[in-house]
Amino acid sequence: MEQPHVIVHPLPVQGHIKPMLCLAQLLSEAGLYTTFLITHHAQKRMANFPALTTQFPNIHFEFISDGFPDDHPRDVNSGFFSDIKIKTKPHFKQFLLSLKKKSENGFSPPVTCIIADGYVVYSFEVAEELRLPTFTFVSHGACFLQAYHSIPLLIQQCHLPFRDDNINYQIQCVPGLEGLLRRKNLPPVCLLNLEADNPSFQEHLKDILGMKRSSGVIINTFNDLEVQCLPHVATHFQKFYTVGPLHAFLNSKIGNDSHLVASHASLWKAEKKCIAWLDSQPLRSVLYVSFGTLARRSISQLLEFWHGLVDSGHRFLWVVRPDVILEEEGENVIIPEQLQVGAKENGYIVDWAPQEQVLAHNAVGGFLTHCGWNSILESIIARIPMICWPHTNDQNINTDLVCKVLKIGIELEAFNRSSVKSTVETLMGSKRKALQKSVDKFANCAQDGIGHGGSSNHNLEMLVTDIKKIKTEELKVHL
Template identity: 55%
Template sequence: MEGSKVKMEQAHVVMFPFILQGHIKVLLSLGELLSEAGLYVTFVNTHQNHKRLANLQALTTHFPNLHFESISDGLPDDHPRTLFQDFFEGMKTKTKPNFKELIVSLNKKSENGLCPPVTCIIGDGVMSFPIEVADDLGIPIFSFYGTSARFLWAFFNIPKLVEEGQIPFFDDNMNYRIHGIPGLEGLLRRKDLPEFCALKEIDHNMINFFVEETLAITKTSGLIFNTFDELEIDSVQNVATKCSKLYTVAPINALLQSQIGPRAQSIASLGSLWDVEQNCIKWLDSQPSKSVVYVSFGSITKSSISQLKEFWHGLVDSGHPFLWVIRPGAILDEEVIPKELEKGQKERGYVVDWAPQEEVMAHKALGGFLNQSGWNSILESIVAGVPMICWPYSGDHFINCQCVTKVWKIGLELGDWDRLTIKTTIKELMGSRREEFQESVDKAAQWAKNCISKGGSSSLNLEKLIKDIKGIKEIKV
């Protein structure tokens, strides 16, 4: 924020993601796109995540219009921040005033010519308190929603399902089909809804809290959506009926690459909460084309030692080389990787704490991706044309898995985590049904390419978003 280079006529966007890696990564990519378009962007994290982010200075070198700030989330320093209920419940009382204070301070700095005044806020759609702050300060706000359109559409219909008596569930049949939601007939099961829908008391505070948090995005100036029209057009159109404006801009990482070219590869791992292990790329270089199974269960999934051992046996027994991400904190029982896994690494695989995922996905050696059905991972698989095996864990993972296996038919669901099932599923994906899945995912990859190309839906929506933000600036002036 050095004053000599600040252009006071720039539109100034303040962005605030939820605390998880996947939320930070994709919203940061959007921030990079906006800054590349000439907007002044302030990207806000909690103090804890700000300290963990890698090479922010390198990012600001690539994007001079991109600036970073941090605020306290109000939790003690020694809080594990894995109990999301604590974080969600504390946001309105602890995080909200700190965020508001930051916005006020940025506008004070603008009076001294150190930055442009704040034009608008882009807040993560899972949190409503940025909307309340924007309303208090009279600043327009857009919501960014990082999951699939189908999941959000299902979420919007929770009050309807409550009214019809489909929620709460009074038995334990989680495969029972949900009916009456346009566009999701025959697809949605109880297990595909958010976990809190399984609570037996419908007036439970947690149900009301999360429904209100999500419905708040309908009160914003627009919804920026991490999906693309060709992939989910019916659900996108349904969601659009609830929002004043809707901008589908995914796959955002691919859109960024299309906008900035070769620079994208050098910044792909910047802004990661974990140190990236680059040596795995050299290992991939030594493997045959489309032979490797990449295994990564994201930033929040936790596994027991017994589960890890079963995965190890299944991976080794499949006969395919594998690259496996086991991040710090991923093991429930202990932090030490069992000796069996170390042995497996020497025999056929490569185990890392964290991998440069976009680079891995684009590698010619990759033949399949075993993941937790996180939306970012699915989009990255589609862009790279890599079929996948889904092992859903929580949140939107279950409905994402349904889309992968039933709608787009670009992968398989892992029905159980015993070694025989894992081995059999990998051999099916990589062997007997390889051509079938490859043909389907290549088609989806072409959809993604079309939408980020000049004149494509995501490219045009990004242009529209930038124009609308600059229009707010012009109105204010």
């Protein structure tokens, strides 16, 4: 019997590439022929890509054009994430057709199925056209996924569009999200407050809800983390596999070098000198600060943060990339000296840091984060409490989950220097013990889940079994 062949295809941004690469390696370890398909542009940005192919020799790395010119900014403000549906689709289809010829000539097994990022909608359209089974990968948490799939219910019950401008209004009708769903926590398309029959709204809804047609949904979470929501969101899909935290799962298979996945697959070169700086700091004395890869902040906001961090008196390691600075009216994007050198005594500022290594360092005692899903999982595994300052997408509902339900972090209520100062003092001081106890509990649950007999481990085994059950001879088109 031929070896099952799985194509793993992420959205070409850092927060989606990393977890899907971890999944690809786990599938390869389980005996599947695994192809990891990324865009040429993403591959070119990976400074350490050759090392990645050496580290994972059993993964077959392949590349396609994303359909955009080389000088396209490919950011949230450029239309990139909506335009890929049209521009990347023909290149993806051509790649699959080229694999048909390779398999016919004996160079690779026929494709068994595609595991595609839920945001690369074109992959599902092409797979349906070629009658290939698909699985959907979800890089955010189950709560945000349930929020998406509650949109038809919210329209039916007249919660959408909003009847007033109270963005903190609590919505109580969604199963599994009781106490978690405020208007501000809904997916961004809802915040546009469009009428339900608006073509743009309907198209977006069609794309997201289309994942119901896939053979199953694979999600980077674990059962104990979202216990309130998971039983409800799972009902939307044929199969539902909780397999996270994927970075820790991979670490359990290949040892303590799993952080190399992040460094080699990173679209930015990390400043390794910050680890040497951490080596010289006292135990649990440093607050790590990073707002992820997509959110943009103004210079005035960043300076308020800088003053708040310095005024707190606590040591801090802060990631500030020049390309995330938002230009304000009448303001030149010139990085102030404070953000270039930090506080001479207590601060260290870098363009990019090896986040997993930083969080695992014994000098780090807290994490001020935008509350992206990967950062939450990495913080839990490292047993580090969080300060949450959400920006967009899933980050708002993640913040309420972290602070109100899991109680492993506190929210930064405002971005002025006094609020930053007091919140840092609270996390690193008076609330430290209680938050640490909670985060330790969930870290233990996560480790149990990826261990032998754990829920994530079992679900990965079920996923592999289900893929192996797909018989290529039953497909009407062999690729």
